Amino acid sequence: MRVLGIDLGSREVKIVLMKDNTIIHSMKVSTINFYRNYCKYDGKIIVDLDKLDIKQIDRAVSTGYGKNNTDLALFTPINEIKAHVYGAFYQTDLKDFILLDVGGQDVKVVKVEKGITTDLELNEKCAASCGRYLENMANVLEVSLDEMSKHFKNPIELNSTCAVFSESELIGKIAEGISIESLCSSVNYSLYKRLQPLLSRFKGKKLVLTGGVASNVAINRFLSNDYEEIISIKDPQLNGAIGCCNYGSKFL
Numbered sequence: 001m002r003v004l005g006i007d008l009g010s011r012e013v014k015i016v017l018m019k020d021n022t023i024i025h026s027m028k029v030s031t032i033n034f035y036r037n038y039c040k041y042d043g044k045i046i047v048d049l050d051k052l053d054i055k056q057i058d059r060a061v062s063t064g065y066g067k068n069n070t071d072l073a074l075f076t077p078i079n080e081i082k083a084h085v086y087g088a089f090y091q092t093d094l095k096d097f098i099l100l101d102v103g104g105q106d107v108k109v110v111k112v113e114k115g116i117t118t119d120l121e122l123n124e125k126c127a128a129s130c131g132r133y134l135e136n137m138a139n140v141l142e143v144s145l146d147e148m149s150k151h152f153k154n155p156i157e158l159n160s161t162c163a164v165f166s167e168s169e170l171i172g173k174i175a176e177g178i179s180i181e182s183l184c185s186s187v188n189y190s191l192y193k194r195l196q197p198l199l200s201r202f203k204g205k206k207l208v209l210t211g212g213v214a215s216n217v218a219i220n221r222f223l224s225n226d227y228e229e230i231i232s233i234k235d236p237q238l239n240g241a242i243g244c245c246n247y248g249s250k251f252l
Helices: 031-037 080-092 131-141 145-149 163-175 180-199 217-223 239-251
Strands: 002-008 012-019 022-030 039-041 045-047 059-064 097-102 107-113 116-123 206-210 229-231
Touching: 002 080, 002 239, 012 031, 012 239, 022 031, 022 239, 031 039, 059 080, 059 239, 080 097, 080 107, 080 116, 080 206, 080 239, 097 180, 107 180, 131 145, 131 163, 131 180, 145 180, 145 217, 163 180, 180 217, 206 217
Parallel strands: 002 059, 097 206, 206 229
Antiparallel strands: 002 012, 012 022, 039 045, 097 107, 107 116
């Protein structure tokens, strides 16, 4: 059986194709590029599988911001929580864990016990606790995201609670002569501090990180103080699309 999963994110569209529950193809495309070059619009989004170089499929599942606008004759939409939980099932084989997904514009925290979602917390209102915050701060510091993510030593307190005002505060710290390395650590620590209130009521031993921020070394280091084990998965950014495939293979 061939199952296609698409996660229509705010910054990127993630695409996974499984055959008999094994990933045989995956790709990431910027959201603008995806809609411009791989879709048609006729009252709904029609994904052009030929342009994606994807041949015959038996089932297709979509999630993310645009899931309800896709061609429902082809795609079955599922919510992002379900997609990411089933992605974590596939990638970890765990049944008891806390899942933290930090996307470009939102944060999801999900508690899973014995394979069942028992609690969740969402933050869709503030960019200061999302991946977009890290991107903006990296641009201000004129470093790559990869480089910024490596720094966790000697952070200073950044007080701004708004992603926009944080840019001005960071520029002020640069003018004060604070090192770029310290400011990178400070940005990472600031994001960690904003995630803490969301995570505070989710007790558990294992934390599974998904989304682009899962590859941030500093965030992993800070979170390791709060959990016995941080679970690194192979494809954190593809997790939602993998979950779509996994769910489609089992239930559709």
